[in-house]
Amino acid sequence: MATEKKQDHDAPLHIGPEMAVAEADLYPEDTGAFVHGTSLWRDAWRRLLKNKLAVFGLVVVIIVTIASIVGPTVIQRVFGFTPDYIPTHDIRLTNSFPPFTGPSGEFSWAHPMGTDNAGRDQLARVLQGGQISLFVGILSTLVSLLIGVSYGAIAGYVGGRVDNVMMRIVDVLYSLPYVIVVIVLLSMFRSQTPKGQLILLFIALGSVSWLTMARIVRGQVLSLRNQEFVMAARATGVSNSRIIFRHLVPNTLGPVIVYATLTIPQIMLTEAFLSFLGFGVQAPLASWGSLASDGIQNIAIFPWQLIFPGVTMALTLFSLNFLGDGLRDALDPQMRTV
Amino acid sequence: MTMTPSSDGNLLEVKNLRTYFETDDGTVKAVDDISFQLKRGETLGIVGESGSGKSVTNLSVIRLIPEPPGKIVSGEILFNGTDLLLLSNEAIRKIRGRRIAMIFQDPMTSLNPFMKISRQLMEMTQLHLGHTKAQARDHAVQMLETVGIPDARERADSYPHEFSGGMRQRVMIAMALSCEPELLIADEPTTALDVTIQAQILELIKTLKRKTGTSVILITHDLGVVAGMTDHVIVMYAGKIFEQAPTKELFSVPGNPYTKGLLRSVPDPTAEQGKLYQIPGLPPDVAHLKPGCPFAQRCDYTQDICRHEFPPFVQLNADHYSLCHFAREVYSESGGTPA
Numbered sequence: 001m002a003t004e005k006k007q008d009h010d011a012p013l014h015i016g017p018e019m020a021v022a023e024a025d026l027y028p029e030d031t032g033a034f035v036h037g038t039s040l041w042r043d044a045w046r047r048l049l050k051n052k053l054a055v056f057g058l059v060v061v062i063i064v065t066i067a068s069i070v071g072p073t074v075i076q077r078v079f080g081f082t083p084d085y086i087p088t089h090d091i092r093l094t095n096s097f098p099p100f101t102g103p104s105g106e107f108s109w110a111h112p113m114g115t116d117n118a119g120r121d122q123l124a125r126v127l128q129g130g131q132i133s134l135f136v137g138i139l140s141t142l143v144s145l146l147i148g149v150s151y152g153a154i155a156g157y158v159g160g161r162v163d164n165v166m167m168r169i170v171d172v173l174y175s176l177p178y179v180i181v182v183i184v185l186l187s188m189f190r191s192q193t194p195k196g197q198l199i200l201l202f203i204a205l206g207s208v209s210w211l212t213m214a215r216i217v218r219g220q221v222l223s224l225r226n227q228e229f230v231m232a233a234r235a236t237g238v239s240n241s242r243i244i245f246r247h248l249v250p251n252t253l254g255p256v257i258v259y260a261t262l263t264i265p266q267i268m269l270t271e272a273f274l275s276f277l278g279f280g281v282q283a284p285l286a287s288w289g290s291l292a293s294d295g296i297q298n299i300a301i302f303p304w305q306l307i308f309p310g311v312t313m314a315l316t317l318f319s320l321n322f323l324g325d326g327l328r329d330a331l332d333p334q335m336r337t338v
Numbered sequence: 339m340t341m342t343p344s345s346d347g348n349l350l351e352v353k354n355l356r357t358y359f360e361t362d363d364g365t366v367k368a369v370d371d372i373s374f375q376l377k378r379g380e381t382l383g384i385v386g387e388s389g390s391g392k393s394v395t396n397l398s399v400i401r402l403i404p405e406p407p408g409k410i411v412s413g414e415i416l417f418n419g420t421d422l423l424l425l426s427n428e429a430i431r432k433i434r435g436r437r438i439a440m441i442f443q444d445p446m447t448s449l450n451p452f453m454k455i456s457r458q459l460m461e462m463t464q465l466h467l468g469h470t471k472a473q474a475r476d477h478a479v480q481m482l483e484t485v486g487i488p489d490a491r492e493r494a495d496s497y498p499h500e501f502s503g504g505m506r507q508r509v510m511i512a513m514a515l516s517c518e519p520e521l522l523i524a525d526e527p528t529t530a531l532d533v534t535i536q537a538q539i540l541e542l543i544k545t546l547k548r549k550t551g552t553s554v555i556l557i558t559h560d561l562g563v564v565a566g567m568t569d570h571v572i573v574m575y576a577g578k579i580f581e582q583a584p585t586k587e588l589f590s591v592p593g594n595p596y597t598k599g600l601l602r603s604v605p606d607p608t609a610e611q612g613k614l615y616q617i618p619g620l621p622p623d624v625a626h627l628k629p630g631c632p633f634a635q636r637c638d639y640t641q642d643i644c645r646h647e648f649p650p651f652v653q654l655n656a657d658h659y660s661l662c663h664f665a666r667e668v669y670s671e672s673g674g675t676p677a
Contacts, residue, residue, distance in 0.1 A: 160406065228447040234402055235442075236435030236462050236513065246461075250452040 044254075047330040054326020060319035064312070068130030075124045116294065116305055125286050126309050132287040133313065136201060137268040141260050143206030144267075148213025149256060153244050155214070156221030167218065170211050178208040179270070186279045194282040201280055205267050216259055220252040254331035261324035265317040272313060288313040348416075349521060349553045350376040350399070355413035357391075357398045360406060364625040368394040368408075370577040376521070376570075381547065381554040383568035383585065385561060385600070387621050391577040392557045396523045399555075400438050401430050417521070436466040439514035443526040445506035449498040455482075456494035459513055466517045481512040485542060504535035508542065515546060522547070523555045528563065540567060561604050565589055570657070573597050576624055576632035579651075583658040591674035593652075593660035595637045598668065631663070639664050 048054050075081065115122055155166040182204040189200055224230065225248065233243050272289025274280035276296075281287040288309045295306030357369040369391040376382045384392045397403050398410055401422060415422040417438065422430060434440075442448040450458060459478035463469040469477060475494075482490035485508040498506060507527060514522055524543060528536040540563060547554055556567055564571055564585065571588045573581040573596065581594040592598045599617040619636040622628075631637070634644040643663050652665035654676050662668060666676045 228442050228444055229450045231402065232440070232442055232448040232510070233450070234434070235400060235440040237431045237433070237465060238435075238461065239431060247450050247453070251450070253452075 044327075044330040048326050051326040051329060053322045054330075057319035057322030057326065060315060061323060064130060064316050064319070065134060068127050068134055071127035072124050072131070075121065075127070081121055081124065116302075122304065122308055125291060126288070126312055129286040129288045129291050129309060130312065130316070132198070132281055132285060133268050133271060133289070133316075136198070136205065136271045136287070137264040140202050140205040140209060140267045140271075141263045143202065144210035144213050144263060145256070145260055146210075147206070148210035149217050149249060149252070151210065152214035152217030152219075153221050153249055153252070156218040157225050157240070157244050157248060159222075159225070163218070167215075170214055173208070174211050179273070181208055182270070182274065183277075183279055186274070194285045197280075197282050198285065201271065201274070205270060209263060209267055213256070213259060213263070216255055217249075217252050220255060221248050224248055224251050258324060258328040258331060261320060261327055265320040265324075268313070268320075269317060347377050348375045349378045349418065350555075351414075351416040352395075352399070353414040353416070355395065355398055355415065356411040357394050357403055357408060358411050359408045361625065366625045367577050367627070368624060369398060370624075371413075372574075372577075372579045374572055374579065374582065376553055376555065378520075379551050379553055380569045381556060381567055383564035383571040384555065384557045384574060385559060385564055385571060386574035387559065389621055389624070390574040391624075392559075392574055393525055394577075395574070396440070396525060396555060396557060399523065400434050400440060401425075402434075432466070435462055435514075435519070436517045437519050438521045438523065439517070439519040441507075441510050441514050441522065441524040441527045444530045445503055445510050446530065448510055449506055451498055454495050454497060455501070455509055459494075459509070459516060462513055462516050477516060478512075481516045482509070484515075484546070485509070485512040487512075503531055504538065507531060507535075507539050511539070511542060511546070515550065515552070518550055519552060521555065522552050523557070525557045526559070527556075528558075528560070536563075543567070561600060573600065576622055576627065578632065578661060579659075580633070580662075581658075581660045583655075583660075587655065587658055587674075591669060591672040593654045593658060593665050593669035593672065593674065594662050595639045595664075595668055596633050597660075598672070599636075599638075631661075639668065 048058075116125065151166065151170075155163045185204040186197075186200055190197070221244075230243060230247060233247050238247070268288075271280055271287060272292065275287045275289030276293040278293070281290050291309035292306055292313070295302070295304075295309060299306050352375070353373050355369055355372050356367070359366040359368055372391075372395065374382070384395065386392050394403065394408075399415055399417075399422070401410070403410060410423060413423070417433070422433070425433070449455070456475060456478050459481060460469075460471070460474035463474045463477050464471070467477075479490045479494050482494060487493055487505060487508055493501075498509075501509065507530075511527075522543075527543065528539050531539060543554065543556075544567060546552070554567075556563070558564060568585045571581075571583060571585050572579050573588075573594065575596050581588065581592065581597045583593070588597065589601070592601060596617075599615075602615040603617060605614055617636055622632050622635070624632075628645075630645045630647060631640075631649045634640050637644065639662075641663070647663070649661050649663045649665075651659055651661050653659050654665060654669045654674065658669075658674075660669065669676050
């Protein structure tokens with residue numbers, strides 16, 4: 001490889017640019033510009049693209065995300081109804097129709113996923129539910145990232161008694177059954193507005209899901225902090241907070257990214273579970289969980305009310321997990337040589 | 339705090355430094371009551387076997403002893419007349435990298451693998467000299483050129499893994515010298531490099547030292563390096579200074595059995611040798627030192643007194659000291675005349 005050849009030999013000693021000529025004489029083959037090696041991220045990206053399942057996951061996640069974001073608006077433009085639109089002007093329409101079926105049983109493009117009990121368009125509902133589910137998943141993961149990474153990095157870097165106390169707190173929080181904690185939190189502070197309920201949901205989910213992240217980051221930092229580059233940074237007078245956040249945290253990024261991509265589906269699932277139980281998103285907002293919850297009540301008569309949100313959610317969660325697994329393989333240093 | 343240069347031209351003065359480590363196995367006296375001075379513009383070599391306290395001495399100087407388990411128990415470290423041990427963490431951080439810089443042993447692990455070379459260099463001057471990004475970048479490129487990295491401008495944005503060991507050590511040197519420190523501590527700067535690169539790196543340090551007038555402390559276990567680079571040498575053993583002398587004097591008339599042993603165990607390429615000499619035995623466990631001389635078990639000169647009584651630090655000449663009961667005898671045997 002051309003890059004390796006460049007790295008192998010060292011340039012001869014020359015002090016100052018005035019001796020650069022001598023350098024060129026010694027290594028006449030060095031006339032070309034310096035060739036940059038591939039960066040760690042580009043390597044990982046290449047390995048990720050080789051993994052078919054991960055690429056499938058990535059594509060599905062991107063499609064679902066884009067569809068969720070623009071879908072409801074597009075439907076409103078094309079067909080003229082919002083996700084929470086109930087056709088009150090015509091009593092015959094406030095009924096659940098199967099997919100691709102109009103009010104009198106004829107084929108229709110208007111509702112590709114049918115309608116729910118109140119005649120609301122199922123596709124718009126699923127897409128809007130996707131918005132909320134992804135939003136909850138991503139935002140809560142970010143909250144857990146922020147808390148977990150800072151907490152873990154500080155505990156790992158400071159070490160000693162501080163580390164001990166900080167990690168015992170994590171252990172105690174770990175031992176609490178977190179679904180129950182979330183349910184208690186949500187029912188204690190039960191908000192009157194759907195938006196308030198949603199914010200409560202973020203706080204509840206984010207505040208219990210940072211624990212594993214803290215442990216992962218602490219473990220990483222613990223092994224990194226004794227490396228010479230940290231000592232070298234300290235010897236150059238860099239402050240502790242800068243060492244933690246500029247030198248150590250970027251080095252833990254690989255495992256953190258992997259764990260974060262696996263946390264998103266986990267949180268989405270928990271959100272769905274909570275919404276299913278009636279603690280999560282409140283109508284008229286919808287999430288995949290609350291849609292499935294509505295659907296299950298009519299499963300014998302209107303199966304599409306459960307199938308569509310259920311399948312969409314399963315597909316997205318699968319894809320996120322595939323993507324997370326693919327990222328883990330791609331960022332694993334043991335796989336570098338492959 | 340004002341920095342008044344001491345009148346005697348000493349940049350660094352270490353007095354009775356003791357650095358101990360608390361382990362499950364007892365207190366390890368890694369550095370036990372050592373004193374030395376370094377004059378402005380001079381190079382001091384510290385030699386010794388592994389575990390003799392060389393590195394701990396220098397980590398103590400910039401207060402980077404991992405605490406716990408380590409602790410600087412007592413002593414003074416006067417840098418330009420200011421005791422570094424009394425400074426706040428904030429103040430010592432302003433000295434690290436700015437006025438005292440350090441080069442580490444292994445260039446492979448001393449650079450942050452996730453940061454571009456340029457950014458690691460820029461961090462130094464932005465922090466200490468208040469450079470703006472553009473200034474720091476120019477300075478970084480200039481420093482890389484100074485240490486002989488070809489195409490410095492293009493290569494500055496490389497990651498450490500794109501550089502070879504010798505180049506990384508050059509980057510470390512560039513980094514250490516970028517704030518023009520008054521003292522450069524090089525902790526075995528060539529141990530991890532192969533021989534041809536070693537020579538280049540040492541030559542580089544020498545040249546840059548001549549140019550900038552920086553004082554250097556060179557830690558090594560390679561006596562050849564010491565001979566070519568230093569003005570004064572300290573020989574350390576079991577956390578103590580065993581011998582201290584100007585380099586020429588130390589090599590021509592050693593006054594300590596340990597130094598003699600070290601000098602004998604250097605292979606001489608001009609003479610056909612049978613088996614290379616080696617000092618018998620192993621360095622002692624510094625957590626459980628017996629009374630008496632720590633070298634007594636391995637020394638050719640050992641008498642009863644060595645096993646019971648700690649040896650005195652004998653002055654042999656103007657600048658020549660040796661920690662031995664028989665320092666004068668050993669010195670005369672080497673051909674010196676004790677003052």
